Every structure is written in structure tokens, then in C-alpha cells.
Amino acid sequence: MEQRRGAACVWCAAALQPGIDDVDLGARRATATGPAWFPRGCRLCCYGREER
Numbered sequence: 304m305e306q307r308r309g310a311a312c313v314w315c316a317a318a319l320q321p322g323i324d325d326v327d328l329g330a331r332r333a334t335a336t337g338p339a340w341f342p343r344g345c346r347l348c349c350y351g352r353e354e355r
Contacts, residue, residue: 309341314348326350 305311309325311318319325326349328342 306342307338307340309343311343312345312348313342314344317345317348319343319345 325343333339
């Protein structure tokens with residue numbers, strides 16, 4: 304639930320402070336098959352990993 308509302312990293316589930324230590328990945332609108340969600344990642348997961 305925390306990841307869906309943007310309060311935790313979508314990859315490692317670390318708690319985030321939106322607007323302070325997160326990377327906003329862009330809101331996803333609700334669809335016929337799922338609710339809206341607001342993915343965010345921690346800086347380590349977004350910038351600290353090697354590209355594959």
C-alpha cells in the first residue's frame with residue numbers, strides 16, 4: 304500500500320519523504336483493471352544501479 308501511494312520506494316520499499324529524498328516516476332491513472340498509483344523510487348534505486 305505504501306508503494307502504491309508513493310510513500311515507499313517501488314523497488315526496495317524504503318520509506319520516502321516525497322519531495323525531499325525521492326524520485327517521482329510519474330502518476331499512473333486509474334484504468335478499468337486497476338486503481339491510480341503514484342510510483343516513487345529512492346535515489347539509490349534510481350541512480351545508484353548500473354544500467355543493464
